[in-house]
Amino acid sequence: MNRALLVNAGVIATAAVETALNQPDDPLMIALAVLAVAALFVRERWPVAAFLVTLPALAAIGAVLPPVVALYSVALRHSNRYLLAGCGLLATGGYLFPGADILLEVPGTDVVLVVIYAVMVATAPIFFARLVRALAEVREAREHERELDAQAVLARERNQLAREMHDVVSHQVSLIAVQAGALSVSTTDPNAKTAAENVRKLSVDTLDELRHMVNLLRASGTAGNELTPQPKLSDVDRLLSGSGIETTLTGAAPDGIDSAYQRTIYRTIQEALTNVRKHAPGSTAAVDIAQDGSDLTVTITNTAPTRPTLALPSARHGLVGLQERAALLGGSITTAPTFEGGFRLQLRLPLTS
Structure with missing residues (x-):
């Protein structure tokens, strides 16, 4: 039998014996x-x-254990101090009620002692229950802290593995893709060109899978850090509306283009708008997506800044990353200032079947 059931049965049996020893002598x-x-x-x-139901027996025949046990359950379940104080006062009054007429006839010192004893009987189960609950909360807090420590260790290991995969594998595969792309352009041998293009495509696919694996490793597994869907062209409108820059969008990409193209276009627009916010405060921007022969072009142009420009540090890692993304797809990134004092960034990607 369950240990908790045995303890519960023993408590109720003891309360029943204590109540019977008070010898209730009439049916009521x-x-x-x-x-x-x-x-x-x-x-x-x-x-x-349950506590309120036990009070009449306490006041009528002096059955102490049932209300004490019920009061312990009240304090174990509830933490409202007003509720506990009210229940304690009721228990004290119920304990004093049977001998109230006798208390009025005894000396004052004895009355004080009886009242103190009644208060102690009423408050003891409350304090004991609060102590048990506090110990349980301490155990839960320690267990939660151990779980957090284990998750932190696992997250560090995952991040270290993700960094190694990103820094070593991604770099090497990127070089393979770039060199294969260069070979496919420079060679005149059709077989070599086909092989180089296949190597470049496989490298691009490998990098795409690698990025998904790195994101998976860096995810902690909690609800707040679950993997988010990769951006698509359908997310560009939301990107523009949330950029804080007055931006117009013209043109559209062909239907059914590869997801890698969609991510590259999205990240290019995102980085360009980030640079506008940093280096051209107060300017407006225009995004144009067009098809130029066999190429897809995405041009982001901003006007001259209308507010003072802050000298923010920049290592140009964002543009370097965009150039790497474009190169993996056989494209390119060009940047140049405009005659009006603004700036233009253009992504050019070859449209392949």
Whole structure:
């Protein structure tokens, strides 16, 4: 049998024996005693109601254990201090009620002692229950802290592995893709050109899968850090509306272009708008997507800044990353200032079947 059930049965049996020892001598008193003991069976589900049901037996025949046990359940379930104080006062009054007429006849010192004893009997189960609950909360906090420590260690290991994969594997595969692309352009041998193009395409696909694996490794597995979907062209409108820059969009990309193209276009527009915010405050921007022969061009142009430009540090890693993205797809990035004092960034990607 479950240990908790044994303890519960023992507590109720002890309360029943203590109530019977008070010798209820008429049907009403017997009914109150039986009701008080029966209330202990439901004290875990309805602790306050069970406590209130035990009070008449306490006041009528002096059955102390049923209300004490029920009051312990109340304090274990609830933490409202006003509720606990009210229940404690009721328990104290119920304890003093049977001998109230006798207390008025005894000396003052004895009255004070009886009242102190009644208060101690009423508050003891409350303090003990709060202590048990506090210890349980400490155990839960320690267990939660151990889980957090384990998750932190796992996250560090994942991040270290992700950095190694990104810094070593991604770099090498990127070089393979770039060199294969250069070979496919420079060679005149059709077989070599086909092989080089296949190597470049496989390298691009490998990099794409590698990025997904790195994102998976860096995810902690919690709800707040779950993997988010990769951006698509359908997300560009939301990007423009949330950029904080007055931006117009013209043109559209052909339907059904590869997801790698869509991500590259999105990241290019995102980086360009980021640079506009940093280096051209107060300017407006225009995004134009067009098809130029067999190439797809994405041009982001901004006007001259209308507010003072802050000297922000920049290592140009963003543009370097865009150039690498474009090169992996056989494209290019060009940048140049405009005659009006603005800036233009253009992405050019070859449209392949």
